[in-house]
Amino acid sequence: ELKVEQNPLFLSMQEGKNYTIYCNYSTTSDRLYWYRQDPGKSLESLFVLLSNGAVKQEGRLMASLDTKARLSTLHITAAVHDLSATYFCAVDDAGGTSYGKLTFGQGTILTVHP
Amino acid sequence: NAGVTQTPKFQVLKTGQSMTLQCAQDMNHEYMSWYRQDPGMGLRLIHYSVGAGITDQGEVPNGYNVSRSTTEDFPLRLLSAAPSQTSVYFCASSRAGFSENIQYFGAGTRLSVL
Numbered sequence: 001e002l003k004v005e006q007n008p009l010f011l012s013m014q015e016g017k018n019y020t021i022y023c024n025y026s027t028t029s030d031r032l033y034w035y036r037q038d039p040g041k042s043l044e045s046l047f048v049l050l051s052n053g054a055v056k057q058e059g060r061l062m063a064s065l066d067t068k069a070r071l072s073t074l075h076i077t078a079a080v081h082d083l084s085a086t087y088f089c090a091v092d093d094a095g096g097t098s099y100g101k102l103t104f105g106q107g108t109i110l111t112v113h114p
Numbered sequence: 115n116a117g118v119t120q121t122p123k124f125q126v127l128k129t130g131q132s133m134t135l136q137c138a139q140d141m142n143h144e145y146m147s148w149y150r151q152d153p154g155m156g157l158r159l160i161h162y163s164v165g166a167g168i169t170d171q172g173e174v175p176n177g178y179n180v181s182r183s184t185t186e187d188f189p190l191r192l193l194s195a196a197p198s199q200t201s202v203y204f205c206a207s208s209r210a211g212f213s214e215n216i217q218y219f220g221a222g223t224r225l226s227v228l
Contacts, residue, residue, distance in 0.1 A: 009154070031215065042204065042221045043157075048214040088156060092215070099164050100145030100208045100217055101172065104156035 002027050002093040006105035013079045013112050021108045023072040023089035031092035032072045033102065034063050036085045043088065046074075079112045086110070116140050120205050120220035127195040127227045135190040135223050137205030144210040146188040147217065150174065150201040157204065163188055164210070195227045 003026040013019055023032070034046040047056045049065035049072060056063050060083065062075045072089055086109050090102040121136045139146065144165050149157040149172075159172030161180040169180050177199060179191040188207075192199060202224050206217040 004156075033216070043219040045216050045218070048216055050213060090157075100147045100162055100206065100215070101159055102147075102149075102157075102217060103173075104149075104158070106154055106156045 002029070002091060002103045004089060004091050004103050004105040006089055006108050009106055009108060011108055011110045013076070013110065015080055015112055015114050016078050018078065019076050021074040021076075021087055021089075021110075023074070023105055025070050025072075025089075025091045025103075027070075027093065028067070029091045029093060032065055033090045033092070034072070034074055035088045035090065037088065037107070038085050046087075076110075081112050081114065084110055084112045118205055118207050118218050118220035120203075120223050122223060123221065124224050125226070127192075127225065129195060129197060129227060131195050133192050133195065135192075135203055135205075135225075137188045137190065137220060138186050139188075139205075139207040139218075140186065141207060141209070141218070142185060143207035143218075144185070145208045145215075145217075146182065147172070147206045148178070148180065148188070148190045149204045149206065151204060151222075152201050160190065160203075197227045199225065200227045201225060
């Protein structure tokens, strides 16, 4: 059974600081996703990571994937209030052919303070 | 282009009542999925479909039925609602044959069972 664990689950940051959210998963997977969810809203896709060593960046967020360690990180650089949200990682457990079956982490609630 | 549309947005049921949550997508996506979101547990897969006429169970299928008679629609039926089914339900769709296979989520249905 595929398990996905995120830490920390709660993260309170000051504006301008850097921090990293970690996502560990238990079995081999071909795809790892990061999503953002604002309170009461739907999920918005941030990144898709497909291979070992993959790194993607968008603004103040950078995601990376280490398939050997079964670890993905979401690094936040110089946080701003607008980044306050819940961040989920999710793993596609279909082993090659994706059928839209994702296993999600618990989510990290990020709050950025002035 | 509406994307993934879920109705209703909110619903209150009494224990034992039945209802259908509607999901429609206009992107001609082959894959569709239903998830439930509960605090501290991320999203969990209920049922998924890889095309019209083909459905399968996810992690938490008990108490829910699905069918997929068309590519566009994927309704979720609660046969006899229980308080444990109080949750936020998300429908998602994605396109087959693409390496990234990003899932697009609807706005969600917030269900309370009394």
